[in-house]
Amino acid sequence: MKRIKFLDLHAQYLSIKDDIDKAIKDVIEQSAFIKGPFLEKFENEFSDYIGTKHCIGVANGTDGLEIAIEALNLPKGSEIIVPVNSFISSAEAVTRSGHKVVFCDADPDTYTISVDSVKLKITSKTKAIIAVHLYGHPCEMDELLKLCEENNLRLIEDCAQAHGAKYRGKKIGGIGDIGVFSFYPGKNLGAYGDGGAVTTNNDALAKRMGMIANHGRIAKYDHEFEGRNSRLDGLQAAILSVKLQHLDKWLNQRNLIADYYNSELKEINGISLHRNSSEIFHAYHLYVIRVNNREKLQKFLEANHIETGIHYPIALNKLKAYDYLNQKNDNFYASKNDSKLLSLPIGEHLHIEDAKRVTNTLKTFFSEQ
Numbered sequence: 001m002k003r004i005k006f007l008d009l010h011a012q013y014l015s016i017k018d019d020i021d022k023a024i025k026d027v028i029e030q031s032a033f034i035k036g037p038f039l040e041k042f043e044n045e046f047s048d049y050i051g052t053k054h055c056i057g058v059a060n061g062t063d064g065l066e067i068a069i070e071a072l073n074l075p076k077g078s079e080i081i082v083p084v085n086s087f088i089s090s091a092e093a094v095t096r097s098g099h100k101v102v103f104c105d106a107d108p109d110t111y112t113i114s115v116d117s118v119k120l121k122i123t124s125k126t127k128a129i130i131a132v133h134l135y136g137h138p139c140e141m142d143e144l145l146k147l148c149e150e151n152n153l154r155l156i157e158d159c160a161q162a163h164g165a166k167y168r169g170k171k172i173g174g175i176g177d178i179g180v181f182s183f184y185p186g187k188n189l190g191a192y193g194d195g196g197a198v199t200t201n202n203d204a205l206a207k208r209m210g211m212i213a214n215h216g217r218i219a220k221y222d223h224e225f226e227g228r229n230s231r232l233d234g235l236q237a238a239i240l241s242v243k244l245q246h247l248d249k250w251l252n253q254r255n256l257i258a259d260y261y262n263s264e265l266k267e268i269n270g271i272s273l274h275r276n277s278s279e280i281f282h283a284y285h286l287y288v289i290r291v292n293n294r295e296k297l298q299k300f301l302e303a304n305h306i307e308t309g310i311h312y313p314i315a316l317n318k319l320k321a322y323d324y325l326n327q328k329n330d331n332f333y334a335s336k337n338d339s340k341l342l343s344l345p346i347g348e349h350l351h352i353e354d355a356k357r358v359t360n361t362l363k364t365f366f367s368e369q
Protein backbone atom coordinates (compact mmCIF):
# COMPACT_ATOMS: atom_id res chain seq x y z
CA MET A 1 0.00 0.00 0.00
CA LYS A 2 1.31 3.45 -0.89
CA ARG A 3 2.49 5.43 2.10
CA ILE A 4 0.67 8.74 2.56
CA LYS A 5 3.42 11.07 3.66
CA PHE A 6 2.99 14.02 5.97
CA LEU A 7 5.48 15.99 3.91
CA ASP A 8 7.20 15.09 0.65
CA LEU A 9 9.99 17.50 -0.19
CA HIS A 10 11.56 15.08 -2.64
CA ALA A 11 8.42 14.90 -4.79
CA GLN A 12 8.25 18.69 -4.74
CA TYR A 13 11.89 18.93 -5.85
CA LEU A 14 11.33 16.52 -8.74
CA SER A 15 8.42 18.62 -9.99
CA ILE A 16 10.65 21.73 -10.33
CA LYS A 17 14.07 20.08 -10.62
CA ASP A 18 15.32 21.78 -13.79
CA ASP A 19 14.60 25.29 -12.52
CA ILE A 20 16.04 24.59 -9.07
CA ASP A 21 19.21 23.02 -10.44
CA LYS A 22 19.72 25.96 -12.76
CA ALA A 23 19.15 28.48 -9.98
CA ILE A 24 21.73 26.80 -7.75
CA LYS A 25 24.23 26.65 -10.59
CA ASP A 26 23.72 30.34 -11.42
CA VAL A 27 24.47 31.40 -7.85
CA ILE A 28 27.63 29.31 -7.76
CA GLU A 29 28.77 30.51 -11.20
CA GLN A 30 28.42 34.10 -10.02
CA SER A 31 29.73 33.42 -6.49
CA ALA A 32 26.83 35.53 -5.21
CA PHE A 33 26.65 33.81 -1.85
CA ILE A 34 26.04 36.65 0.59
CA LYS A 35 23.87 39.68 -0.33
CA GLY A 36 24.01 40.32 -4.08
CA PRO A 37 21.54 40.04 -6.98
CA PHE A 38 19.74 36.81 -6.02
CA LEU A 39 18.87 38.07 -2.57
CA GLU A 40 17.76 41.43 -3.93
CA LYS A 41 15.60 39.75 -6.55
CA PHE A 42 13.88 37.52 -4.03
CA GLU A 43 13.33 40.35 -1.55
CA ASN A 44 11.62 42.36 -4.29
CA GLU A 45 9.51 39.43 -5.41
CA PHE A 46 8.44 38.55 -1.90
CA SER A 47 7.51 42.11 -0.93
CA ASP A 48 5.47 42.31 -4.18
CA TYR A 49 3.80 39.03 -3.30
CA ILE A 50 2.92 40.08 0.25
CA GLY A 51 2.13 43.64 -0.81
CA THR A 52 4.52 45.44 1.53
CA LYS A 53 7.00 48.19 0.74
CA HIS A 54 9.88 46.26 2.25
CA CYS A 55 11.16 42.72 2.65
CA ILE A 56 14.46 41.87 4.29
CA GLY A 57 15.86 38.36 4.14
CA VAL A 58 17.18 36.98 7.43
CA ALA A 59 18.79 33.70 8.49
CA ASN A 60 15.64 32.04 9.88
CA GLY A 61 12.20 32.82 11.30
CA THR A 62 13.32 32.83 14.92
CA ASP A 63 15.98 35.44 14.16
CA GLY A 64 13.33 37.38 12.24
CA LEU A 65 11.15 37.56 15.34
CA GLU A 66 14.08 38.72 17.47
CA ILE A 67 15.11 41.30 14.91
CA ALA A 68 11.52 42.57 14.64
CA ILE A 69 11.21 42.94 18.41
CA GLU A 70 14.59 44.61 18.70
CA ALA A 71 13.74 47.08 15.94
CA LEU A 72 10.72 48.29 17.91
CA ASN A 73 13.07 49.73 20.56
CA LEU A 74 10.80 48.89 23.49
CA PRO A 75 11.87 49.65 27.06
CA LYS A 76 13.80 46.72 28.59
CA GLY A 77 11.55 44.31 30.43
CA SER A 78 8.42 45.19 28.47
CA GLU A 79 5.64 42.63 28.50
CA ILE A 80 4.83 41.03 25.16
CA ILE A 81 1.74 38.88 24.79
CA VAL A 82 2.21 35.53 23.06
CA PRO A 83 -0.39 32.82 22.40
CA VAL A 84 0.25 29.67 24.39
CA ASN A 85 -0.28 27.36 21.42
CA SER A 86 2.61 27.98 19.08
CA PHE A 87 6.12 26.85 18.39
CA ILE A 88 8.59 27.99 21.06
CA SER A 89 10.19 30.59 18.74
CA SER A 90 7.24 32.96 19.18
CA ALA A 91 8.08 33.19 22.90
CA GLU A 92 11.84 32.56 22.78
CA ALA A 93 12.37 35.70 20.69
CA VAL A 94 10.68 37.83 23.36
CA THR A 95 12.95 36.61 26.16
CA ARG A 96 16.09 36.77 24.06
CA SER A 97 15.33 40.40 23.23
CA GLY A 98 15.25 41.24 26.95
CA HIS A 99 11.49 41.27 27.46
CA LYS A 100 8.92 39.30 29.40
CA VAL A 101 6.62 36.70 27.84
CA VAL A 102 3.00 36.90 28.94
CA PHE A 103 1.02 33.96 27.63
CA CYS A 104 -2.57 34.19 26.49
CA ASP A 105 -5.16 31.69 25.30
CA ALA A 106 -6.33 30.52 21.88
CA ASP A 107 -9.73 31.07 20.36
CA PRO A 108 -11.63 27.76 20.70
CA ASP A 109 -12.98 27.94 17.12
CA THR A 110 -9.99 28.94 15.01
CA TYR A 111 -7.25 28.15 17.53
CA THR A 112 -5.47 31.43 16.71
CA ILE A 113 -4.80 34.05 19.41
CA SER A 114 -7.92 34.88 21.45
CA VAL A 115 -8.60 38.60 21.43
CA ASP A 116 -10.63 38.32 24.65
CA SER A 117 -7.73 36.60 26.37
CA VAL A 118 -5.28 39.26 25.15
CA LYS A 119 -7.52 41.94 26.69
CA LEU A 120 -7.25 40.26 30.09
CA LYS A 121 -3.46 40.22 29.90
CA ILE A 122 -2.81 43.87 29.03
CA THR A 123 -1.07 45.85 31.80
CA SER A 124 0.76 49.20 31.87
CA LYS A 125 3.93 47.29 30.94
CA THR A 126 2.49 45.62 27.84
CA LYS A 127 4.10 46.96 24.69
CA ALA A 128 3.45 44.44 21.94
CA ILE A 129 1.47 41.42 20.79
CA ILE A 130 2.76 38.51 18.71
CA ALA A 131 -0.12 37.37 16.50
CA VAL A 132 0.67 33.85 15.30
CA HIS A 133 -1.29 32.89 12.19
CA LEU A 134 -1.33 29.33 13.46
CA TYR A 135 -1.71 26.43 11.02
CA GLY A 136 -2.05 29.07 8.27
CA HIS A 137 -5.30 30.59 9.58
CA PRO A 138 -5.07 34.39 9.87
CA CYS A 139 -5.66 35.92 13.31
CA GLU A 140 -8.57 38.28 13.91
CA MET A 141 -6.51 41.26 12.73
CA ASP A 142 -9.12 44.05 12.79
CA GLU A 143 -9.82 43.48 16.46
CA LEU A 144 -6.15 43.13 17.30
CA LEU A 145 -5.33 46.37 15.45
CA LYS A 146 -8.11 48.14 17.33
CA LEU A 147 -6.79 46.83 20.64
CA CYS A 148 -3.26 47.93 19.73
CA GLU A 149 -4.44 51.39 18.85
CA GLU A 150 -6.41 51.78 22.07
CA ASN A 151 -3.50 50.61 24.21
CA ASN A 152 -0.58 51.95 22.21
CA LEU A 153 0.81 48.49 21.45
CA ARG A 154 2.86 47.25 18.51
CA LEU A 155 1.69 44.26 16.50
CA ILE A 156 4.09 41.65 15.15
CA GLU A 157 2.68 38.96 12.87
CA ASP A 158 4.31 35.54 13.16
CA CYS A 159 3.66 34.38 9.59
CA ALA A 160 5.88 31.28 9.73
CA GLN A 161 2.93 29.01 8.92
CA ALA A 162 0.91 31.32 6.73
CA HIS A 163 2.71 32.48 3.57
CA GLY A 164 -0.01 33.59 1.18
CA ALA A 165 -2.89 33.54 3.67
CA LYS A 166 -5.32 36.45 3.45
CA TYR A 167 -7.40 38.35 5.96
CA ARG A 168 -10.31 40.26 4.41
CA GLY A 169 -8.58 40.11 1.02
CA LYS A 170 -5.25 41.37 2.34
CA LYS A 171 -2.17 39.18 2.59
CA ILE A 172 -0.99 38.60 6.12
CA GLY A 173 2.48 39.97 6.85
CA GLY A 174 1.52 43.50 5.81
CA ILE A 175 -1.26 44.19 8.30
CA GLY A 176 0.60 44.64 11.61
CA ASP A 177 3.78 46.68 12.14
CA ILE A 178 6.03 43.83 11.02
CA GLY A 179 5.47 40.40 9.44
CA VAL A 180 7.94 37.60 10.15
CA PHE A 181 8.32 34.60 7.85
CA SER A 182 10.24 31.36 8.15
CA PHE A 183 11.51 29.45 5.13
CA TYR A 184 12.38 26.34 7.09
CA PRO A 185 12.23 23.49 4.52
CA GLY A 186 8.89 22.09 5.67
CA LYS A 187 6.98 25.40 5.63
CA ASN A 188 4.59 26.23 2.79
CA LEU A 189 7.40 28.18 1.16
CA GLY A 190 10.60 26.46 2.23
CA ALA A 191 14.28 26.87 1.43
CA TYR A 192 16.86 24.08 1.21
CA GLY A 193 18.14 24.91 4.66
CA ASP A 194 17.28 27.68 7.11
CA GLY A 195 15.90 31.00 5.94
CA GLY A 196 13.50 33.76 6.91
CA ALA A 197 12.29 37.26 6.11
CA VAL A 198 10.70 40.28 7.73
CA THR A 199 8.19 42.49 5.93
CA THR A 200 6.90 45.98 6.72
CA ASN A 201 5.49 49.15 5.21
CA ASN A 202 7.40 51.30 7.70
CA ASP A 203 10.60 52.80 6.20
CA ALA A 204 12.32 53.40 9.53
CA LEU A 205 11.62 49.89 10.81
CA ALA A 206 12.81 48.40 7.53
CA LYS A 207 16.07 50.29 7.69
CA ARG A 208 16.65 49.33 11.29
CA MET A 209 15.86 45.65 10.74
CA GLY A 210 18.18 45.54 7.73
CA MET A 211 20.96 47.02 9.83
CA ILE A 212 20.38 44.78 12.86
CA ALA A 213 20.57 41.73 10.59
CA ASN A 214 23.83 42.95 9.10
CA HIS A 215 26.07 44.04 12.01
CA GLY A 216 24.37 47.41 12.47
CA ARG A 217 26.07 48.79 9.42
CA ILE A 218 25.15 51.01 6.52
CA ALA A 219 28.39 50.55 4.59
CA LYS A 220 31.03 47.85 4.77
CA TYR A 221 32.87 49.06 7.88
CA ASP A 222 30.54 51.82 8.98
CA HIS A 223 28.71 50.35 11.98
CA GLU A 224 26.20 52.68 13.65
CA PHE A 225 25.43 50.19 16.42
CA GLU A 226 26.07 46.56 17.29
CA GLY A 227 23.86 44.24 15.31
CA ARG A 228 24.32 40.62 14.44
CA ASN A 229 24.89 38.36 11.47
CA SER A 230 21.53 37.06 10.29
CA ARG A 231 21.25 37.04 6.53
CA LEU A 232 19.39 35.01 3.94
CA ASP A 233 22.09 33.63 1.65
CA GLY A 234 22.12 33.78 -2.15
CA LEU A 235 21.55 30.07 -2.72
CA GLN A 236 18.46 30.04 -0.53
CA ALA A 237 17.15 33.26 -2.11
CA ALA A 238 17.53 31.82 -5.64
CA ILE A 239 15.75 28.61 -4.61
CA LEU A 240 12.95 30.61 -2.98
CA SER A 241 12.51 32.72 -6.15
CA VAL A 242 11.83 29.54 -8.10
CA LYS A 243 9.46 28.16 -5.50
CA LEU A 244 7.54 31.41 -5.01
CA GLN A 245 6.23 31.06 -8.58
CA HIS A 246 4.46 27.86 -7.53
CA LEU A 247 3.22 28.94 -4.12
CA ASP A 248 -0.33 29.98 -5.10
CA LYS A 249 -0.88 26.74 -7.00
CA TRP A 250 0.40 24.76 -4.00
CA LEU A 251 -1.84 26.70 -1.62
CA ASN A 252 -4.84 25.95 -3.82
CA GLN A 253 -4.02 22.25 -3.70
CA ARG A 254 -3.75 22.44 0.11
CA ASN A 255 -7.19 24.09 0.16
CA LEU A 256 -8.64 21.43 -2.10
CA ILE A 257 -7.47 18.68 0.28
CA ALA A 258 -8.65 20.63 3.32
CA ASP A 259 -12.11 21.24 1.80
CA TYR A 260 -12.39 17.52 1.16
CA TYR A 261 -11.38 16.71 4.74
CA ASN A 262 -13.84 19.29 6.07
CA SER A 263 -16.75 17.89 4.12
CA GLU A 264 -15.99 14.24 4.94
CA LEU A 265 -15.02 14.61 8.58
CA LYS A 266 -17.66 16.99 9.87
CA GLU A 267 -20.19 14.20 10.38
CA ILE A 268 -17.85 11.84 12.22
CA ASN A 269 -18.70 11.36 15.85
CA GLY A 270 -15.47 11.65 17.81
CA ILE A 271 -13.73 14.24 15.64
CA SER A 272 -13.88 17.98 16.33
CA LEU A 273 -12.78 20.34 13.59
CA HIS A 274 -11.47 23.85 13.92
CA ARG A 275 -13.73 26.42 12.37
CA ASN A 276 -12.55 28.96 9.84
CA SER A 277 -13.61 32.54 10.30
CA SER A 278 -15.29 34.12 7.29
CA GLU A 279 -13.40 36.36 4.89
CA ILE A 280 -10.11 34.57 5.18
CA PHE A 281 -7.96 32.60 2.79
CA HIS A 282 -6.36 29.77 4.75
CA ALA A 283 -2.79 28.75 3.90
CA TYR A 284 -3.35 25.30 5.46
CA HIS A 285 0.21 24.71 6.56
CA LEU A 286 -1.39 22.17 8.89
CA TYR A 287 -4.76 20.47 9.02
CA VAL A 288 -5.47 19.76 12.67
CA ILE A 289 -8.33 17.77 14.19
CA ARG A 290 -9.19 17.15 17.84
CA VAL A 291 -9.88 13.66 19.14
CA ASN A 292 -10.05 12.02 22.57
CA ASN A 293 -8.17 8.83 21.76
CA ARG A 294 -5.25 10.30 19.91
CA GLU A 295 -2.60 7.69 20.61
CA LYS A 296 -4.77 4.81 19.52
CA LEU A 297 -5.86 6.66 16.40
CA GLN A 298 -2.34 7.67 15.48
CA LYS A 299 -1.26 4.01 15.71
CA PHE A 300 -4.21 2.91 13.60
CA LEU A 301 -3.36 5.44 10.90
CA GLU A 302 0.30 4.42 11.01
CA ALA A 303 -0.71 0.77 10.57
CA ASN A 304 -2.57 1.95 7.46
CA HIS A 305 0.53 3.76 6.19
CA ILE A 306 -0.78 7.24 6.91
CA GLU A 307 1.64 9.65 8.57
CA THR A 308 0.43 12.22 11.10
CA GLY A 309 1.99 14.85 13.38
CA ILE A 310 1.21 16.74 16.58
CA HIS A 311 1.33 20.55 16.70
CA TYR A 312 2.01 21.08 19.49
CA PRO A 313 2.02 18.38 22.15
CA ILE A 314 2.73 20.76 25.05
CA ALA A 315 1.30 24.26 25.38
CA LEU A 316 4.15 26.75 25.87
CA ASN A 317 3.21 27.74 29.43
CA LYS A 318 3.64 24.11 30.51
CA LEU A 319 7.12 23.70 29.08
CA LYS A 320 10.00 23.31 31.51
CA ALA A 321 11.66 26.27 29.78
CA TYR A 322 8.91 28.52 31.16
CA ASP A 323 8.76 27.20 34.72
CA TYR A 324 10.34 30.46 35.81
CA LEU A 325 7.42 32.50 34.54
CA ASN A 326 4.94 30.82 36.89
CA GLN A 327 2.20 30.85 34.27
CA LYS A 328 1.65 27.10 34.34
CA ASN A 329 -1.59 27.25 36.23
CA ASP A 330 -3.32 29.65 33.91
CA ASN A 331 -6.49 27.85 33.09
CA PHE A 332 -6.15 28.06 29.32
CA TYR A 333 -8.53 26.32 27.01
CA ALA A 334 -5.59 25.63 24.67
CA SER A 335 -3.46 23.90 27.30
CA LYS A 336 -6.36 21.60 28.20
CA ASN A 337 -6.69 20.62 24.56
CA ASP A 338 -3.13 19.88 23.65
CA SER A 339 -3.56 16.15 24.30
CA LYS A 340 -6.29 16.00 21.63
CA LEU A 341 -4.59 17.65 18.66
CA LEU A 342 -3.68 15.57 15.65
CA SER A 343 -2.35 16.89 12.34
CA LEU A 344 -3.43 14.99 9.23
CA PRO A 345 -1.29 14.89 6.08
CA ILE A 346 -1.73 17.97 3.93
CA GLY A 347 0.30 19.44 1.10
CA GLU A 348 0.58 19.82 -2.63
CA HIS A 349 1.99 16.27 -2.80
CA LEU A 350 -1.45 14.84 -1.99
CA HIS A 351 -4.27 14.05 -4.39
CA ILE A 352 -7.96 13.72 -3.61
CA GLU A 353 -7.59 9.90 -3.72
CA ASP A 354 -5.05 10.18 -0.89
CA ALA A 355 -7.37 12.40 1.11
CA LYS A 356 -10.15 9.90 0.48
CA ARG A 357 -8.02 7.11 1.89
CA VAL A 358 -7.33 9.22 4.98
CA THR A 359 -11.01 10.00 5.58
CA ASN A 360 -12.10 6.42 4.88
CA THR A 361 -9.53 5.13 7.36
CA LEU A 362 -10.80 7.63 9.94
CA LYS A 363 -14.38 6.52 9.28
CA THR A 364 -13.40 2.88 9.81
CA PHE A 365 -11.62 3.72 13.05
CA PHE A 366 -14.52 5.67 14.53
CA SER A 367 -17.18 3.17 13.41
CA GLU A 368 -15.35 0.54 15.48
CA GLN A 369 -15.22 2.65 18.64
Ligand SMILES: *Cc1c(COP(=O)(O)O)cnc(C)c1O
Pocket (backbone or CB within 6 Å): 060, 061, 062, 063, 086, 087, 089, 090, 132, 158, 160, 161, 181, 182, 183, 184, 194, 195, 196
Ligand atom coordinates in the same frame (compact mmCIF):
# COMPACT_ATOMS: atom_id res chain seq x y z
C1 LIG B 1 8.63 27.48 12.20
C2 LIG B 1 8.11 28.51 13.09
C3 LIG B 1 8.94 29.53 13.60
C4 LIG B 1 10.43 29.51 13.48
O1 LIG B 1 10.99 29.53 12.27
P1 LIG B 1 12.49 29.02 12.05
O2 LIG B 1 12.80 29.47 10.66
O3 LIG B 1 12.51 27.54 12.20
O4 LIG B 1 13.37 29.69 13.05
C5 LIG B 1 8.35 30.55 14.32
N1 LIG B 1 7.04 30.55 14.59
C6 LIG B 1 6.22 29.58 14.15
C7 LIG B 1 4.76 29.66 14.47
C8 LIG B 1 6.73 28.52 13.42
O5 LIG B 1 5.90 27.54 13.00
